[in-house]
Amino acid sequence: MSFISRGFRGKHRDTDFVLEGEIDEPKKWTWDEFRKLPTEQVTKDIHCVTKWTKLDTAWTGVSVDTILEGVDTAAEYVVAFSYGGYTTNLPLEDVTGGKAWVAFEFDGQPLHPEHGGPARLLVPHLYFWKSAKWVRGLRLVNEDQPGFWESNGYNMYGDPWREQRYWGD
């Protein structure tokens, strides 16, 4: 949870979402452009690392497949990065083929900042910390790189069904 600073807007926000890294040209969207991409409704169970699971959550967002449309890349991993410096790393195959979305609505309402709004990554089949809040872009990379939680002792992959929670599990 973050405290909202009265009257603070910030200034470095001419690009609201970017796809960069191992591609010829970064793809950039303003928030309005991003919202005009085709959306999907997603109803999934989500799993939090604290052993908490929430069933049948309803989200609206843009599929990562849509974001990657027409992109030719040799990358095998992707780093999601967020406002505030948070990053998380994922194998590309875990966010493609209808497995991940950039979501901006939850239960029909715009996603509240506390819950990662305006947009968060949604990767329901992995632990929720892989679902980066306040996401502002994806970076295609050739090698797996530890993200924020991973550098702080979380497992690199985070599969809830294999109970991969911490290093050494």
Add this chain to the structure above:
Amino acid sequence: MSSRGPRLLEWKLGTVAELVQETPRVASLVLDVPEWHGHLAGQHVDVRLTADDGYQAQRSYSIASAPEDPRLAITVERLDDGEVSPYLVGEVRKGDKVELRGPIGGYFVWRATDDRPLLLIAGGSGIAPLMAMIRHRAAAPSTTPTRLLYSSRSYDDVIYRAELERLASAGDGLSVSHTLTRTQPSGWDGYSRRIDGVMLAEVAWPKEKMPVIYICGPTPMVEAAASLLVDMGYDASSIKTERFGATGG
């Protein structure tokens, strides 16, 4: 519904109890921070601002208050093209809340139990962590022989001017030398140039006294002062530096 993980330092919410306009471009924020577990003179804190759409910006600021002070003070220079500093100096009002975490840093710290002669060299708002040391020295109290060489652009840009004058006149071993690099008021009897070898030779404790030295300011000033001192034969391991530059704002 947030996923929480381990955190080394929790963000805390401080309340602005007092705003002190130190110079036309610099203000100190005096904060009440519940559950603040204390700090050492010279450490810094991270300050985080969050817009109502979740956008965040974060910067580090040196703590300017003494560890003995129940309130936490940071001193912020407004950078016109900055993102955080124009908010902290200009927008923030008394009673506002600001997120911060710390204290951070274990290298650029001074404890009043250290009785080696102390040499402090500051450029601009780099005075802040050194002021925490000077205030700590006064509060302890300590009579450690201390010299401050403080470089500012002009007389009006000198931060903590009155307080430094008062502390230096207490006669307990603190002396303060100013240099004004751009403009000087008429009758100015301090230095009027960038810090150089001649100035350091006049102000610094002789190296035979084995002083401990702290330098904080813009990167070029810190590099220049530190390498001059090393060239003059001061032990490099007794010189601690902290610089600020492109990451400000």
